Amino acid sequence: MSDLANQAAHDESHGSVKSYLTGFVLSVILTAIPFWAVMTQAFDKTTTIVLAVTLAVVQIIVHLKYFLHLDFTPHGKENTIAFLFSALIIGLVVGLSIWIIYSANALMMYM
Known part of the structure; x- marks a missing residue:
């Protein structure tokens, strides 16, 4: 019985396909927005830097949660x-x- 509980805990610690896809989609979006802002020069330089740094921090959090499973x-x-x-x-x-x-x-x- 404990082997089943250990296996369930082990499977639970690893992400599901849905979890990985969510992390992937969020990562692509969080990469595309600063890329778009820099390439189109839609904002002034300061705003673009703040946007890129902010979204980089959010992307780090997304990677830690969805790919490294840290919580x-x-x-x-x-x-x-x-x-x-x-x-x-x-x-x-x-x-x-x-x-x-x-x-x-x-x-x-x-x-």
């Missing part, structure tokens, strides 16, 4: 927290490395 259900909470911790560590390493390199460059003696 805050009891089953997915551990994976989500592990992912967020990893993203924090990577962000710190990259950000602090850039800061150190910039500071070292600023302190270099110019001849």
